[in-house]
Amino acid sequence: MPSQHRESSARRAVAHPVRSLLTALGFLSIIPITTRDGDERGEFAAALFYFPLVGLLLGGLAxxxxxxxxxxxxxLVVGALLAVLLSLLSGFIHLDGLADSADGFFSGTPRERCLEIMRDSRIGVMGSAAICSLLVIKVAALASIDGGQMIVALLVAATGGRVGIVCMMALLPYARSGSGLGLLFYGGATRQAAVVSILLLAVLVLVSAGHRFMPIFTAAAALLLLLAALCRKKIGGATGDTLGATCEMMEATILIVFSMTL
Incomplete structure (x- = not known):
């Protein structure tokens, strides 16, 4: 993506904050949002800067x-309902991405075939196992978090999941050749977007749970680097599915940190 387009997406995010935020909210949640017609690629690229705020809003609803x-x-019942709600608020698109990624990555096939499997709307054994495993982990973590910390945990986890998407896009190129929903956002997948997102998450954690700052950021960084290396090895980059998987796994990781006695 030319640097001029990257810069214009950042300018657009600053010049049209409400439109960019609504675009991000409409894509990342089940909340019905109507935006004005315009440069679709540019709108989505600018919306990338507002992913963390959407996560914060969804965490607030939870x-x-x-x-x-x-x-x-x-x-335990509250934890189970919250785990489902966190995915429901995003229309289960991230959970679907996790399933598709698991089916493709664990298929043991070459890159092109792996991408084909990930595009298949049917969920296989590995995808089903991934969904069940992730939900069990989330339920266990949520049920273990102290009630006084739950609101902060939900806010940080939901925000961190969307920050994970932005960071992964900055770390990896788009894996598919000129197609796919994830490509719409790649005009804004710049270091600027990643830096802004990380700073917002850092401020949120420092203000609300400062003593967990290092554990959260250490675990999040380790997860991102591991997933980025795996995606690069398997498919040579990222897709919408792997970005969704990143969001779900980042949420689970942060919830686990909050369930720890620190």
Whole structure:
């Protein structure tokens, strides 16, 4: 992507913050959003800068849900409902990406065939196992988090998941040749977007859970580097599916950190 287009996406994000935020919200959530017609590629590229804010909003909605359920349900049931809600708020697109990525990566096939498997709408054994495993981990982590820390955990986890998407896009090129939904955002996959996203997450963690800053960022960085290396080896880059998988796994990782006694 030419540097001029990369810079224009950053300028557009600053010049049209509401439009860019709504574009990001409409794509990353089930909240129905209508935006004005325009340069679709440019709108999506600028929206990338607002992914962390969308995560913060979705985490806030989950926190409200927690406040309603906590007084009347046991922790395990609340954890299960929150785990489902976190994926539901995004229309299950990230969970679907996790399943597709697992099917492709564990197929043991060459790159092109792996990408074909990932594009298949059917979910295989590995995809089903990945979904079940991730949900079990999230439920266990959520049920183990102290009630006084739950709201912060939900906010940080949901925000961190979307920051993970931005960082992965900055780390890896797009793996498919000129097609795919994830390509729409790659005009804004710049160091600027990644830096802004990381800074927003850092401020959120420092303000709300400063003593967990190092564990969260160490675990998040390790996960990102591991996933980036795996994606590069298997398919030579990232796709919309692997970005969704990154979001789900980042959320789970951060929730695990919050479940730890520190």
């Amino acid at each position: 926190a409200v849900f927690f406040l309603v359920l906590q007084p009347i349900l046991p922790p």
